[in-house]
Amino acid sequence: MVTRNVNSLSLHEVNTYLRSTANGAPLEVNHADQLHGLAAGMKHGEIIINGDAGDYLGVLNAGATIRVTRDTGNYLADNMTNGTVIVDGNAGFGAAQYCYGGTVVIRGNAGDFTGTMNKGAVILINGDVGDDVGTYMLKGDLIVIGNAGDHFANYLIRGTIFLGGECRSLGHNTKLAPLNEDDLARLQGYFEKYGIQADPAKFKKFIAASEKPFYH
């Protein structure tokens, strides 16, 4: 394990170091909360960020495993295409937006617009989420263990959204669907893999009311 304090380095210096070093043993990074865009575009390696992290953590991640021991700012794992991002605390506004693939696990709560335009990632939130979560999702799984705010699963096109608690209101073009065996097995697999205590059978499943919603 290599540990490095990065409070005196620029974003490009830190990310260049991470990209060139993150091949073998996990890298630990301390004092990184002032950097926005940390671990951008990583293709491999394992990075542990001790403490809080700033905005755009793991943006464009293409294969690295990134773990944050406390909270993150806004836009966590933005536009990720592959890899895993795990946050032990809470995530701010717009976590896991525009993701094409990979897995995002938030053990605490997440803010508004989480999972917007998800295009294939698996997004797990162990706590509650804000408003407009799952907006314009096109592919992938979004699982909220706790409660959700307004316009949940708004403008869903494809993919599946699971909700363990309640939502204040549902968004446009989304409907409740019965859980099937595949859903239960998939949820059970996620929960076991990431150590989440929840009963898949108690979840509500939302899918798109229409793949071709009327826009005009």
Place this chain on the structure above:
Amino acid sequence: MPIVGAFCVSINREICINAKMPGKCATCADVCPHNVYALDLANGEMNVQNFNACVGCRICAEFCPANAIRINPAEPEYYTRYPWTFSTIEEIHYKAQTGEYMLRGFGTTGQTPNFDMITVVPSQIASPSPRDKYREECDMEVIIGEDTCEQPMVLKQPFVWPAMSFGALSKEAKLALAIAAAQTGIATNTGEGGLLPEEVWLSHGYSDSRATKRTWDPGGYVVIQWSTGRWGVSADYLNAGDAVEVKIGQGAKPGMGGHLLGAKVTEEVSRVRGVPVGSDALSPCRYYDVQSLDDIKHMVAFIRDVTDNQKPILFKLGPSRPYADVAACIEAGADAISLDGLVGGTGCSPDAVTQGVGIPTIACIPPAVQALKDHGVHHKVKLIALGGIRNGLDAYKALALGADAVGFGSAAEVALGCRVCYACHKGNCPYGITSQKPEFRSRLDPVEGGRRLANFIHACSEEVKILTMLSGHVSIKELSPEDLRAMDLNTAAMTGLKLVGYDRSLPMWENGYAVQQGGGNGHN
């Protein structure tokens, strides 16, 4: 104005093959993508069954073996019943029947302030002598990102192909643009529809990915667009091109995201964009992952980081508050700013937005230039003027107003064969430019299209050279508003140019744009 009912279709039955020999020819019905013609199967006669459906693309006239078809604008209607033209009446009927608003492709119609009322001031005895276009050199080069990145873009001519996406355009049209960029040393742009792999090597001048010798010299560039829909975007995508353009807005529909109707979402487009085949792909109007200018700065920082400070970063703006918006782009760290005007083109947009939203290009450039000057970066951060630029004369005027380069978007489509029928959104472009249908796409050969586009650029380049040199300059960098005059009060008022006859700027411009506008920061 909508397009319905704007054209009269007439068949000269004296020479029409079908009229003389019923059933022997049905070319017009075969090629018309809008079902204007119908062959009467009982007697073999060709009839015009639906005048209103004609959009004026003239593909029937082009294919008619007897040259028997004429398509004429129904102009008298506009004069005799204006403002209740036949088109307006049809539009109201359409809305009343369907409850839907009108959509349109291509761009704005009708009269809007443009470059026509600006004239070029030639050099005579009181100013530096004219330069000899035929025997002297003229510097046309534009460098983007010279001081900020490792691999700046060196455009051989002050032109770019603006962002036009795969999806809005056919693959063949996209490849033609890339080939022409290579032949002329300019840049093509992915638009927001993802990158076709061929675009990379074709724009660099190579005929295939393994070629080691250029087929087309001098080789050009491909700009990768980072947009609000983020279609097909990854770290590799950003690194595949020569520059990254952050799209904020566009001229045809500022304040709205890209529209790609289901008719154009084929298997291939679906693979790139991730939307189901046949489903409308409407991009968000804003970045969901941006809430402030600080976020934009962070975005620029991580794009520079992911591209290892190698590539220039451009911003694309719609025509809103040019001074303040350009100032914000400068603050965010732009290397170049593409500023699109009111008549900027589009694959699809709500009619009301394309027609009625935004600022004309000629009125966008002066405040944008003032913002660049006020920040001390005029000609360092490059200004690329877009929107309704049709030829070298328009381009020269934009450059003299203070832009560093111009983009030919709609003009590029016309150079490829487009007849401006305003129906790009329907996916039935008979020239294969904005259609995804194989039967139409097969009519457009990318290499021939590239040749036409390159010819167009060469011709426009020569026009800019002529005008630059007759104004007494040997470089486009020497051009200034002093090389222009406004020919009417409106143009003088909008641009700050000296008015012909009066030979001064209008009094409201005497202290410059920024002072008149309270430093340009009071726009919000």
